[in-house]
Every structure is written in C-alpha cells, then in structure tokens.
Amino acid sequence: GEEVAQTPKHLVRGEGQKAKLYCAPIKGHSYVFWYQQVLKNEFKFLISFQNENVFDETGMPKERFSAKCLPNSPCSLEIQATKLEDSAVYFCASSPNWGVNYGYTFGSGTRLTVV
Amino acid sequence: KQEVTQIPAALSVPEGENLVLNCSFTDSAIYNLQWFRQDPGKGLTSLLLIQSSQREQTSGRLNASLDKSSGRSTLYIAASQPGDSATYLCAASGNAGGTSYGKLTFGQGTILTVHP
Numbered sequence A: 001g002e003e004v005a006q007t008p009k010h011l012v013r014g015e016g017q018k019a020k021l022y023c024a025p026i027k028g029h030s031y032v033f034w035y036q037q038v039l040k041n042e043f044k045f046l047i048s049f050q051n052e053n054v055f056d057e058t059g060m061p062k063e064r065f066s067a068k069c070l071p072n073s074p075c076s077l078e079i080q081a082t083k084l085e086d087s088a089v090y091f092c093a094s095s096p097n098w099g100v101n102y103g104y105t106f107g108s109g110t111r112l113t114v115v
Numbered sequence B: 001k002q003e004v005t006q007i008p009a010a011l012s013v014p015e016g017e018n019l020v021l022n023c024s025f026t027d028s029a030i031y032n033l034q035w036f037r038q039d040p041g042k043g044l045t046s047l048l049l050i051q052s053s054q055r056e057q058t059s060g061r062l063n064a065s066l067d068k069s070s071g072r073s074t075l076y077i078a079a080s081q082p083g084d085s086a087t088y089l090c091a092a093s094g095n096a097g098g099t100s101y102g103k104l105t106f107g108q109g110t111i112l113t114v115h116p
Helices: none
Strands: A005-007 A010-013 A019-024 A031-037 A043-050 A053-056 A065-068 A075-079 A088-095 A110-114 B004-007 B010-014 B019-025 B030-038 B044-051 B056-059 B062-067 B072-077 B086-094 B104-106 B110-115
Touching: A005 A088, A010 A019, A019 A088, A019 A110, A031 A075, A043 A065, A043 A075, A043 B104, A075 A088, B004 B086, B010 B019, B019 B030, B019 B086, B019 B110, B030 B062, B030 B072, B044 B056, B044 B062, B044 B072, B072 B086
Parallel strands: A010 A110, B010 B110
Antiparallel strands: A005 A019, A019 A075, A031 A043, A031 A088, A043 A053, A065 A075, A088 A110, B004 B019, B019 B072, B030 B044, B030 B086, B056 B062, B062 B072, B086 B104, B086 B110
16 A cells, blocks of 8 residues: 554553554555654654664664564564653654665654653 | 754644744764654654765654754744644764764754644
C-alpha cells in the first residue's frame, strides 16, 4: 500500500509493563525510522533501519528499548518495563532512499500512555 | 549536531491573509528540507519537499523556498483559510557530509490559527 501503517493507534500500559508497537512501511521502502514525539512537538529520533539492518540506534534508551525489522514482517518497537516518561506518540516513517528524492512518509502514530 | 529552529512559535491571523513561516538550520549538509502539517492528535502530512539543489517548490497556495548558504527555509501560505489551522513543522534531512546522516531533525513547529 501507499501508506505507513502503525498499530495499535492507542496503547495503555501500567508502569513496569511491556509495550510493543508495530509499523508496516510502504512496500518497496528500504529505510525505516522511529521517532518519539513528546510535549510541545518535540520529535526525538530513536532508530533507523536499512532493510533489516540497524543503521543508527543512537537515540534508543538501550536498557529498555529494542527494535526489529525482519523480512516479510512489520517492524516493531518494544519497550520493556515502561516508565511514566515513555508516554508519548511514537511515529514510524519510511523512505525508498534516505529521503533524498521522495522525502519521508509518516504513519499516523501510536499513542502510548503509561499509568 | 543539526539544530532546526522555527519562528514564530505561534501565529494567529484573519482569513485571507498571506503569511510566512520561517525555519532555520545550523548544518548546511542536508539532502533536503521537508515541510509537514500536523493536525491535533494526528500524524504528519507532507506538504512540500525541497531538494538541496533546488531553491523553491510550489503546491497550490503553498510555496517553500530554501537558501542552503544561509541555512533558511520559508513556507509561504497565500490567502489563508480556517482549514489551514494546524501545526507546521520543518525537518532537515542530513546527508553523508553532515552530522545527522540519515535522520530528520525537526523544528519545534509553528502553531497556526486562521480565524474566520
């Protein structure tokens, strides 16, 4: 399809529980990104993939966050032992070529609320 | 490290006005600059993409310009309408010669309100 599909749209977790978010990039897009949007429109880069390989994970809180993009499966972002500060909207984006010619297409996001 | 700044933070105008949103970036090593629109509680809608070799792009009432040498981009909205009310974000895509390769760096956004 021509859209980046993110599921679920909303996710509520108690503090300490696990959260798993999914992203299906546009078919043919080899580059996938995850961003976290917190208050006041601040977008924080988390991780990028080139096909199933991690390209840049400098934004990931490594102790609790992990992500995968496996062939023929949606990409996933998993948070172990969620904290209140993880409450945010998580966006996935994809591009055919690092956004050089076509930019990035974003999904509609997953709103994670940790209570 | 790339930093992107948007001015103003918020803008309220009457319907019909032409307006300019500003975006500045510190690292000129970019592939392109992309303008997005975000409605409350929604995702990002891409408005315009300007390649680093281009000076401007136009789509309907929207025109975006890029001046890499000065690290600036502007989004011009002509004849604004209440339906244009949203948050407008600019994002710079880092190229291999810069410090943000493969990433989008976002500005904080301009919250636009167009009242009838």
